[in-house]
Amino acid sequence: MKxxxxxxxxxxxVRCELCPHHCFLREGKxxxxxxxxxxxxxxxxxxxxxxxxxAVDPIEKKPLFHFYPxxxxxxxxxxGCNLRCPFCQNAGLSRFFDDYHGDIEEIDxxxxxxxxxxxxxxxxxxxxxxxxxxPVVWYEYVLEAMRACREKRIKNVVVTNGFIESxxxxxxxxxxxxxxxxxxxxxxxxxxxxxxSLDPVKRTIQRLFEAGVHVEVTTLVVPGVSDSxxxxxxxxxxxxxxxxxxxxxxxxxxxxxxxxxxxTTLDLLHRMREVATKHLFHVYIGNVxxxxxxxxxxxxKILIRRSGYLVERVGLHGGKCSHCGRSLWGRYED
Ligand code: SF4
Numbered sequence: 001m002k003x004x005x006x007x008x009x010x011x012x013x014v015r016c017e018l019c020p021h022h023c024f025l026r027e028g029k030x031x032x033x034x035x036x037x038x039x040x041x042x043x044x045x046x047x048x049x050x051x052x053x054x055a056v057d058p059i060e061k062k063p064l065f066h067f068y069p070x071x072x073x074x075x076x077x078x079x080g081c082n083l084r085c086p087f088c089q090n091a092g093l094s095r096f097f098d099d100y101h102g103d104i105e106e107i108d109x110x111x112x113x114x115x116x117x118x119x120x121x122x123x124x125x126x127x128x129x130x131x132x133x134x135p136v137v138w139y140e141y142v143l144e145a146m147r148a149c150r151e152k153r154i155k156n157v158v159v160t161n162g163f164i165e166s167x168x169x170x171x172x173x174x175x176x177x178x179x180x181x182x183x184x185x186x187x188x189x190x191x192x193x194x195x196x197s198l199d200p201v202k203r204t205i206q207r208l209f210e211a212g213v214h215v216e217v218t219t220l221v222v223p224g225v226s227d228s229x230x231x232x233x234x235x236x237x238x239x240x241x242x243x244x245x246x247x248x249x250x251x252x253x254x255x256x257x258x259x260x261x262x263x264t265t266l267d268l269l270h271r272m273r274e275v276a277t278k279h280l281f282h283v284y285i286g287n288v289x290x291x292x293x294x295x296x297x298x299x300x301k302i303l304i305r306r307s308g309y310l311v312e313r314v315g316l317h318g319g320k321c322s323h324c325g326r327s328l329w330g331r332y333e334d
Pocket of ligand 1: 016017018019020021022023030031032033034035036082137
């Protein structure tokens with residue numbers, strides 16, 4: 001447990017200012033995320049250094065397709081989330097505190113120093129992803145880990161819902177190399193069903209992009225939440241106003257947790273991709289068994305062939321198309 005950052009004292013309690021929920025909490029109460037509590041008049045982080053899962057994953061699993069393709073990235077996560085998606089694929093972690101009545105004392109504590117040592121010994125490339133549940137509600141630990149990793153030239157990646165206030169985001173920005181941001185819907189009604197709102201997530205994506213962080217965006221295409229072609233048109237058009245190079249991953253939904261609609265049809269995913277590729281160069285379909293290769297936006301030749309997590313660079317050298325010389329947006333070894 002550690003004193004939290006970003007909160008203020010109010011007359012009868014405290015106000016958490018980490019995410020746009022701005023929870024007001026009296027003594028002993030816990031925020032919507034389950035991970036922050038008022039103790040002795042101070043806001044504390046309950047999940048500080050509590051590591052609920054870690055593994056070395058293919059970077060494509062994050063998903064990041066234009067950030068050192070083929071790399072293996074040390075991935076680490078905790079429990080808790082500040083959204084309440086009824087179809088959450090990781091509810092055992094995200095809803096640990098409420099639905100699963102978990103006891104945080106039963107989760108291993110791993111200091112920042114130990115985490116850095118684990119990343120260095122992992123056998124993967126020198127990269128770490130804060131993922132699995134929502135890194136925003138693990139803010140203090142993630143910030144300290146990012147600082148320590150940067151000192152050791154380990155790259156920092158977040159896989160996040162982007163539902164964070166501007167000030168705390170600025171704390172992360174100097175240490176962040178890449179982010180995959182979940183843009184869950186481009187309609188306010190869609191976000192309402194998840195207990196969030198659209199504008200803060202757009203603000204996060206824009207800020208990260210403008211700060212030079214490598215950004216990719218994922219939208220899980222969920223019936224009744226994010227399955228509107230008009231909304232996809234608006235989403236991809238907005239994203240292309242930042243840059244048409246930003247990769248967009250359209251992920252197939254399967255029934256899970258409290259959501260029982262049938263899986264997204266392949267036909268809808270293909271139509272969504274068709275709409276999005278009017279605005280964006282790189283649109284991928286995920287959670288399906290099909291080709292997800294990268295093509296040169298200049299000459300159309302294949303640059304990176306992907307089959308599942310097998311990645312082969314077939315026409316990319318030094319980050320450029322070996323046929324026409326056009327640069328491929330992203331980060332690649334020299
Ligand atoms: S981080 Fe948690 S406690 Fe803080 S405002 Fe968001 S949901 Fe509430």
